[in-house]
Amino acid sequence: MSASNHAHRPFIIAAIMTAQVMVAIEATIVSTVMPQIVADLSGLDLYSWVFSSFLLAQTTMTVVFGKLADVIGRRPMMLLGIAIFLLGSLLAGFATSMPWLIAFRLIQGVGAAAIQPLCVIIVADYYPAAERGKVQGYLASVWAVAAVLGPMLGGLIIHHLPWSWIFWINLPIGLAAAGIFLRFMRHDTPHRRPSIDVLGALLFTVAMATLMMVLSDAASLPPGWAWKLLTVCAAASIGFIWQERRAADPMVSFALWGGRAIASTNTATLLAGMALLGLTTFLPMYAQGVLHQTPIVAGMVLTLIMFGWPCGATLAARSFTRTGLRPVMIAGSVFIPAGALFMVFLHPGSSPVQAGIGSLIMGFGMGLLSISSLILIPEIVDRSQQGSAMASNLFSRNLGSTLGAALFGAVLNYGLNNNRTGSPITSDQIKHALEFNDTRSALVSEVLQHSLHLTFMSVFVVSACILALVLFIPRAATLHLSKETLAEKARRAAEHAAG
Template identity: 40%
Template sequence: MSIRQTKRPIVLAAVILAMFMAAVEATIVATAMPGIVADLGGFSLFSWVFSSYLLMQVVMIPVYGKLSDLYGRKVIFTIGISIFLVGSILCGFSFSMEMLIISRFIQGLGAGAVQPIATTIVGDMYTKEERANIQGYLASVWGISAIMGPLLGALFIEYLHWSWIFWINVPFGVIAMLGVHFFLHESVEKKKQSIDYSGAFLLFLAITPLMLVLIQGAVWGSPLVVVLVFVSIASFALFICVERRAVTPIMTLSLWKNQQIRNANIASFSAGAILLAVSTFLPTYVQGVMNQPPIIAGLTLTAISIGWPISSTIAGKLMLKTGFRVTALIGGCALVVGGLFYLLLPVINHPVWAGVGSFVIGVGMGFSTTTFIVSIQSTVSWNVRGEATSMNMFMRLLGGAVGVAFLGGLLNRRLQMELADKQSDLSFEPTIDSVNRLLEGEQRSNLTRIELETLQVGLTNSLSIVFLTIFILALISFFFILRLPKEST
């Protein structure tokens, strides 16, 4: 890349705008989901709104990362955002939960290019010392979006329509594309390249059946589950074989031999599961169990993105003095403490407690993820930097996708059991979609006191399993952060 020709301040502003778009999308959608479910119905499909988006995003991240190394960051970034915006528009026009899920697939297809390539562009334009500080600035985007996201979501639901949470992406995406297209200048060798499409397809085939098993809460040992798990394992094995022989694999397996990259990626997997689990299920708990309005649910989630940029900025400066491992360990400790807050949430049933827990989780994400990205980018050359960066984000989002699917399945199974045991207390058929009545104002007001308590207790007990799993995932992240090499500075 020709740093001399690139207008770094303008490109950085465009990259920040793209990051802002992705960050606002996360906070608005998570906060608005109870309202969307109340409008479209289909609580049993709740997790698929997140998982469908994440599935395509996860599969496409390594593809976009490889393509950006082959053809340059600019063109792939533009293609990704274009597809993302098409998906966003379709999401806004969705008239059923099924259409929303399909539209989220399309949105995720483009989203795989936004954050990883934006981060890679920054890695290309700046030196290691500059990069540490710039990554902190990028993380501050999450703080701004965290404040604006829930507020915009609440305003759109209150005065406009939930569809605007998706349409708001359009102006941000267009401006970001123009900034990168006109002011980022690259020197990419023009030659015929082969793309590992078979590897991408096998990766998709390996992940999708597994997510179907997890999210639907299927009975283990049933013929359908056996077939799906077999397809997943067989596809993953074939994926490994294809990647070893491919001329330009979408995932260079030799990168996993690097101890820094390997442990950072595994820790990112579990951290991603924590982040998406909190974003997906906390607003439902705050609204359904605590009887709080959407704005309060949004603020409890906002705290994550306030703690994230603050700690990320500190991490950018601290890692240059203490090294990558010490900085990441601070993040690992914060994740464990934040997980403990959620574990105790059913006991200390207050939104402030939830908000503090979210803030501490945000601190953990800021210290750990910023350190992972900078350390990985500092250990590889330009021609694999896009792939290495994308691989780390791939693992984080894969963890989120698998985590949400698995926890959604746990939630559904436990909720079914809880409601089945209390069937005599309800005047309606106890199904998973019965929770819709807690999230929609008019239906909630029609519930008797006993019915309200029954649904809330069932939801509380079910989400307690989710919170316990979040704590376990935090311990796993801390374990692999401990395994980072001490000499990485």
């Protein structure tokens, strides 16, 4: 790395954190003001699609943009992602109906699909492995802060400004990030002629979009539509495999995904995404419906996971140069099921402190594992594949969230429909149990406790599988990231920067 590029690194990190602020805040602020938006635009039946459209676009396009970053270059794809996100934000503020808002949120999701992997990829370009962990800890802190500030900022905006400003506040932030990238980031010209597998990208997007539509919204689809979408998904998947095997420069390299280290790391990340979704979705329900705590207490219990995550990420960044990467990954994969075990032993007489400790421990393990994965992956592939490899890891996390919603939702519904009362518990009854504490609600709370216990058991089983997958990662993949090698890399990087 040249001395000028080294000197520009603080500005690059500032730009990356600024770009991530847009995506992180957007993930929390919209949910805060959605009731007001629905009241203004109507269309309550489309409520969930405001979030699903963003997630669909973000998940399906992450791998595509990761590949494009390898083929076209980092800076142009980051600037394109910011431009798309800002376009979606601008249009969303002018939405006059729920279908239009959903369409503009889809555009935002496409932009986020470029910004998130590019942030990680650019860090890998500018920082050696020995320094990368600390930087990833900074980026993790952005999401922790956003989880706290997003709802607060949304509340302030909705009380003093039109709801459109929850989208329009992205404009100055995004323009600032783009300006810094243009000024300080080098233009990375690919060493080969760009060859974009357009057909592969299209087939991949169709396959993943239809699959996620079924997983995330199967219950609200018209009769028979789930099978139709699965048929389209199967046909697109077969076409995608055929195209990728024949393409000279495939969008997704099966050789890359088939490697034991990448496959194990990505599958562990997918299961971590599932476990995280299970905790964030059902722990507040347990705290309110079974422990009879206020929404404020339920929110504080869940917030501890966002406190544990950056703590784990920071510790990983400071530890792996001394201990090696493998012990840090194993530790993370142990803390996640250990935290889930606290949820398994919850009962109606439990203190919310028990749930909070479990949430904190799981978040700590997530921080250790996620940062370790992002450090490992770019070190075991060629630079020409770094974008695709790191995007595959983020894609796995997003897909895990969707699969987790489907799996744990199915477990909860099984418990609600198969209980000692002999009749299924409806969503209206659950809502009543969360608001009142009469005899009927007590019975519903008992059924809810049984159903959520099954759900937390499932979260624990999924979390325990993470350890097996981390142990399956070949030792050879982390040998060059041993503490001695990393210390030497750090020393050489410092000498090079000084020279």
